[in-house]
Amino acid sequence: MRNLRGNRNFIALLTAQLVSSLGDWSTSIVIPVLLYKYTGNSATTAVLMLCRFLPALLANWIIRGLQLRFLNPVAIMRVMDLIRMLLFPIFIVATAPWHFYVLTFVTYLCSAVAKPCSLSVVKLCCESDDLASANNLLGAGQNLLMLIGPLIGGILYASRGAAFVLVLNSATFLVSFLILLRVKVAHSGPANSAEEAWGRHGLYRDVLRLARSYPQIVLFIVVDAVSGFAFGALNTLIPAGVQLRFHNSAFIYSALLSSLTGGMLIGNMVFQRWFIRFKLLRVYLVATSVALVFFLLSGLATMAALAAVFLAIVGLCNSMQDVVLATSVQAAVEDIRGLTTVFAISESLAAVSVVVSSALLAVLLQKVSVTTLTILVFALATGGCVVYCLLHRRALAT
CATH class of the missing domain: 1.20.1250.20 (MFS general substrate transporter like domains)
Known part of the structure; x- marks a missing residue:
C-alpha cells in the first residue's frame, strides 16, 4: 500500500x-x-x-x-x-x-x-x-x-x-x-509474437488459448459467471420479494440496495485488513460459497432488517471476489493485449449471466413464487460451481 x-x-x-x-x-x-x-x-x-x-x-x-x-x-x-x-x-x-x-x-x-x-x-x-x-x-x-x-x-x-x-x-x-x-x-x-497472437485469429481461438494456457484463470472466470447467475437474479428477486413481503416497499427496496452496496465497500476494507495475505484462490472460493449461502438466506428472510444484513454480507463477499479475480488474471497473463482480452471475455460472460438470469426470472415470476425461485437459483448456481470445480481439480491444485 x-x-x-x-x-x-x-x-x-x-x-x-x-x-x-x-x-x-x-x-x-x-x-x-x-x-x-x-x-x-x-x-x-x-x-x-x-x-x-x-x-x-x-x-x-x-x-x-x-x-x-x-x-x-x-x-x-x-x-x-x-x-x-x-x-x-x-x-x-x-x-x-x-x-x-x-x-x-x-x-x-x-x-x-x-x-x-x-x-x-x-x-x-x-x-x-x-x-x-x-x-x-x-x-x-x-x-x-x-x-x-x-x-x-x-x-x-x-x-x-x-x-x-x-x-x-x-x-x-x-x-x-x-x-x-x-x-x-x-x-x-505489440512487442512480441505472443502478443500478436492475441486478437488476430478470432475470438474462438482466443478462448481456446485461454482454456489451454490458463486453466486456473478459466476456473475463476467460469465460477464468477455461474455464481453471477444468482447475484444477477437479485435484480429481479429483490423488488419482487419486497413488494410481496413488506409494507412501505419503496423505502425498504432502497434500503436493501444500500445494504448490498455498503457491504461491497466494507468488503474492500475487510479484504485489505485481513484477507490480502491469504492464497487468492482460497479467498475466492470461500467468498463465493459464503455469498451464495447468504443470497439464499436473503431471499428467505421475512424481516427487512435480516434481509439487509444478509445482502450486506453478499455484497462484502462480491467485492472480494472482484478484487481476487482481477489480481489473479493480472498475475497470470503476462502480455497486455492478452490481459485486456481475458478481462473482456470475463466481462462478457458475466453480462450474459446477469441478462439471462434477470430475463428468465422475470418470466418465471408469473408462475413461481419468489421463495421457490430463490431456492432454485441457489441450487443451480451452487451446483454449477461445485460440478465445475470437481471436474477441474487440477486447476485447484496449481
Whole structure:
C-alpha cells in the first residue's frame, strides 16, 4: 500500500476513475427518471436497463479492433472518455424512447470497453506485490461512488435540473481524459509474437488459448459467471420479494440496495485488513460459497432488517471476489493485449449471466413464487460451481 502512494501513474489512474465514476453514478438515477417523465411507461425503463447490460457482450470485439490498430489500454480509455463526454449532453434534447436506448447503449459500450483496459493499466502501473491493494483501492472507490453517487445526482436533479447533472457528467469525462494524459506506461503496441497472437485469429481461438494456457484463470472466470447467475437474479428477486413481503416497499427496496452496496465497500476494507495475505484462490472460493449461502438466506428472510444484513454480507463477499479475480488474471497473463482480452471475455460472460438470469426470472415470476425461485437459483448456481470445480481439480491444485 505504501508503494502505491508514491506511484504517480496509479494515482492518476485512480483519480481519473473516481472523477468519471462520480458523474456516471450521479446520472444513473436521472436518465431513467427523464425517460419515465417523457413516456409514463415503466416498461421503457426496463428496456433501458437492458441497454446497460448488453454492451458488455460486444466489448471484446471493440477492444480487439482497437488493439489491432496498436492502441494501448490507456489510449483506448482516453478515446472512450472523449466519446462519453460528447454523448451525455445529447440526453438533454432526447425526447423519444429510442433516443435514450441508443445513447445509453453507446455510453455503456464505452464503459464496457474502458473497464478491461483500466484493469490492464493497473498491471502496467504497479509492481506485482501491489496488484491486490491497487485493485482493492479501485474497487473501494467505485463502491463508494455507487453508494453516494445516486444520492448526489438526486439532490442536484431536484435543485438544479437534469441538464445540469448531464453537463456535469460530461465534464467529469473531460477531466478524466486530461488526467489520463498524465499516465505514462511503457507498453505502446505489440512487442512480441505472443502478443500478436492475441486478437488476430478470432475470438474462438482466443478462448481456446485461454482454456489451454490458463486453466486456473478459466476456473475463476467460469465460477464468477455461474455464481453471477444468482447475484444477477437479485435484480429481479429483490423488488419482487419486497413488494410481496413488506409494507412501505419503496423505502425498504432502497434500503436493501444500500445494504448490498455498503457491504461491497466494507468488503474492500475487510479484504485489505485481513484477507490480502491469504492464497487468492482460497479467498475466492470461500467468498463465493459464503455469498451464495447468504443470497439464499436473503431471499428467505421475512424481516427487512435480516434481509439487509444478509445482502450486506453478499455484497462484502462480491467485492472480494472482484478484487481476487482481477489480481489473479493480472498475475497470470503476462502480455497486455492478452490481459485486456481475458478481462473482456470475463466481462462478457458475466453480462450474459446477469441478462439471462434477470430475463428468465422475470418470466418465471408469473408462475413461481419468489421463495421457490430463490431456492432454485441457489441450487443451480451452487451446483454449477461445485460440478465445475470437481471436474477441474487440477486447476485447484496449481
